[in-house]
Amino acid sequence: MHEILTMLEPGSLVLDLGCADGSFSDTSTGATVIRLDLELPSKKKTNSSFVRGDAANLPFRDRTFSAIISNHSLEHFDNLAAVLAEIKRIIRPDGALFVSVPDASTITDKLYRWLARGGGHVNPFVSPTATASLIVSATGMRHVATRTLYSSLSFLNSRHSPRPRPKRLLMLGGGHEMTLFAFVWLSRRLDSLLGTRLSVLGWAFYFGNISAVDVDTTGWPNVCVRCGSGFPERYILCEGHCRRQPFRRYFGFALYSCPLCGALNPFIQRLP
Ligand SMILES: [Zn+2]
Structure with a gap:
């Protein structure tokens, strides 16, 4: 936005x-x-x-x-x-x-709706093309661009949950940050290797008076496990938030500290 x-x-x-x-x-x-x-x-x-x-x-x-x-x-x-x-x-x-x-068909939205007993999601969107067309026909505005959004399951993070923790959150592992860390890394790897959509959250659409060249349609798979903010890969690298060594030497991937909340996240360099 x-x-x-x-x-x-x-x-x-x-x-x-x-x-x-x-x-x-x-x-x-x-x-x-x-x-x-x-x-x-x-x-x-x-x-x-x-x-x-x-x-x-x-x-x-x-x-x-x-x-x-x-x-x-x-x-x-x-x-x-x-x-x-x-x-x-x-x-x-x-x-x-x-x-x-x-995207109502993703594991993220299904988990959210199960955890929050619907979560107030009454309109299920399952197609970016159909969603954009619906908005264009209703508003008369020009569709300019679409970007895929990625998930970190940050809504499960136990730091944000009430105490005592809800039973359904405990059934999902309790919302520990390292569990979400593992989900982010593993979902991107599986998507990349198998063509699944485990890491997808939904879509961002742009309409009206904005040039397509001004819209960043590159996906941002680096989504913070604590605050849920997404960041472009180049921003993490350019701003010096990435920690390349020695973690990468042993585990094959780097880490970054969230620029907004400081949480430790796996750094995803390639899109799924
Ligand atoms: Zn954060």
């Missing part, structure tokens, strides 16, 4: 739709950020404005926003058609839209 956020002019408006605590930081963009969800966050972590409202009946005038970010929210909306119609109504003709959704 950063490709859209960084191109917005000061004074323009961006809507974080179905934001929960916030899908991105205030410093990600020069635009004014409005965040909307059914409930206000219990702890406000940003200085931007939060609006309590229904995504199917948005409290904004027509053609208000230069960009809309829907980061893992479309799968939650009961009336998806109405939400897409509202996006069409409130976005400017020269606006840009970012949408990310989980």
